[in-house]
Amino acid sequence: MVDVFKKPITADQVKAKGIALGADLVGIADGKAMNAFPPDPRDPRRPSDLSDLDADRVIVLAKRCNSGSTRLARWNDRHKLYNDELALASLEETVLELICWLEECGYPAIAVPPTYVDRGFYRGDPAAHMTTILSLSHAAVEAGLGTLGLNLQLITPQFGPRVLLAAALSSVPVQPDRRMEQTLCLGPSCGRCLKACPGDVVGHWDRDWQNCDRYRSPQGFAHLVEHITRAIEEPDPERQKALVRSEESFNLWQSMLRGSGINTGCRRCQDVCPVGADYTPMLKDALDEIPEATPAKQARLDAMAAAEARGERSSAGQAQTRWIGELSYLKPTP
Numbered sequence: 001m002v003d004v005f006k007k008p009i010t011a012d013q014v015k016a017k018g019i020a021l022g023a024d025l026v027g028i029a030d031g032k033a034m035n036a037f038p039p040d041p042r043d044p045r046r047p048s049d050l051s052d053l054d055a056d057r058v059i060v061l062a063k064r065c066n067s068g069s070t071r072l073a074r075w076n077d078r079h080k081l082y083n084d085e086l087a088l089a090s091l092e093e094t095v096l097e098l099i100c101w102l103e104e105c106g107y108p109a110i111a112v113p114p115t116y117v118d119r120g121f122y123r124g125d126p127a128a129h130m131t132t133i134l135s136l137s138h139a140a141v142e143a144g145l146g147t148l149g150l151n152l153q154l155i156t157p158q159f160g161p162r163v164l165l166a167a168a169l170s171s172v173p174v175q176p177d178r179r180m181e182q183t184l185c186l187g188p189s190c191g192r193c194l195k196a197c198p199g200d201v202v203g204h205w206d207r208d209w210q211n212c213d214r215y216r217s218p219q220g221f222a223h224l225v226e227h228i229t230r231a232i233e234e235p236d237p238e239r240q241k242a243l244v245r246s247e248e249s250f251n252l253w254q255s256m257l258r259g260s261g262i263n264t265g266c267r268r269c270q271d272v273c274p275v276g277a278d279y280t281p282m283l284k285d286a287l288d289e290i291p292e293a294t295p296a297k298q299a300r301l302d303a304m305a306a307a308e309a310r311g312e313r314s315s316a317g318q319a320q321t322r323w324i325g326e327l328s329y330l331k332p333t334p
């Protein structure tokens with residue numbers, strides 16, 4: 001009976017609406033496939049964990065990072081963090097508007113938080129890496145928007161990894177997109193993400209997420225707890241007062257006002273990736289040189305490339321094959 005109130009809509013219409021509302025890319029993933037293939041089977045986070053009824057489709061929206069802020073090479077430049085926060089806020093509004101439209105068409109829908117971590121996942125350790133309810137990078141691959149790169153960042157043909165992601169769940173009966181079969185990543189012989197990483201946390205199709213978080217969220221919860229603890233434990237009253245009034249306190253306060261430096265942070269690995277139609281015309285002249293590169297980083301990349309040439313793949317890489325795609329760069333050119 002309820003079906004009479006549902007307006008028939010197509011996948012193209014859903015995508016066109018997302019673009020009209022402000023997204024730069026929109027893809028649609030099959031919720032059932034995502035339920036069957038969680039990125040980490042030891043800790044599965046599936047669309048069905050959010051909703052039993054309204055999660056047949058995961059509509060993934062991407063907004064590009066603006067090139068002007070990408071061209072700022074300092075990973076913790078506060079203008080960069082602020083620009084990304086603006087883009088994220090705009091994308092969240094786009095998702096909400098898309099949800100309202102889907103519901104006007106008769107299909108209940110729900111937003112997937114791009115940064116919010118359920119308090120049920122917190123184990124009392126502020127420094128421990130906590131993941132979101134759904135991995136939106138993996139959802140974006142399932143939605144045909146791109147593939148995962150050497151450090152497991154999403155890479156898209158249009159903007160490389162320079163996108164922010166959000167998603168909506170709905171059981172709107174539209175055709176899902178197909179995953180890309182071939183990786184977009186150029187592999188260890190490129191390795192620019194590893195060379196540029198200020199925390200040196202990039203592995204072979206892997207990343208040390210806990211240490212990355214210190215850069216991805218420089219004024220985040222771990223930092224806040226450390227700063228407060230330092231101030232509480234300072235025995236000298238004058239130094240204690242100075243800590244409370246310090247630039248660090250100011251940055252934490254300002255970050256909490258808007259979320260920049262908390263929900264946004266380092267993206268140096270995204271900035272320098274040469275994949276993406278935007279790289280050469282908009283970024284190459286500013287970002288080609290990588291001052292953070294060292295001989296030790298290069299030696300690690302050479303070892304990775306040699307292992308791949310022998311047909312060896314890291315265990316982390318094997319576990320992520322579905323989302324990395326086939327390593328087409330290893331194929332001999334005809």
Ligand code: SF4
Pocket residue numbers: 151196197198199200201202207211212213215216266267268269270
């Ligand atoms: S976000 Fe920053 S710290 Fe994390 S992998 Fe990328 S470059 Fe490294």
Ligand code: SF4
Pocket residue numbers: 149150151153155184185186187188190191192193194272273274275
């Ligand atoms: S910088 Fe190079 S190695 Fe890293 S994700 Fe991009 S293409 Fe892959």
